[in-house]
Amino acid sequence: MTKNERHQLNLAAYYTRAGYRDLAARTIAIIHRSARKGSTQAAALAHVVELGLADRVVMFNGCLAHVDDVPAVRS
Numbered sequence: 140m141t142k143n144e145r146h147q148l149n150l151a152a153y154y155t156r157a158g159y160r161d162l163a164a165r166t167i168a169i170i171h172r173s174a175r176k177g178s179t180q181a182a183a184l185a186h187v188v189e190l191g192l193a194d195r196v197v198m199f200n201g202c203l204a205h206v207d208d209v210p211a212v213r214s
Contacts, residue, residue: 140179144170148186155190164195164205171203 147170154163164187171183183203187196196203 140176140182144174144179144182148183151186152190155192160192160195161205161207163190164192165208167192168196168203168205168208 147166151163151166154166167183167187171180174180174183187193195206197206
């Protein structure tokens, strides 16, 4: 995991503590989609569970996405 990815995961934890759960979920989803390594994707998924954001994200076509960004979830 790069320093930038680690920094973004730390920001997601901060956003969650500050009450911005949607912003945290979107941040982690972006990290997951742009990750170059499977280990980084796994760390992003672990962070979702750790922060209790599983209700705000969904796997869509093999990528983690915010629930509001997935057309199938909106309907």
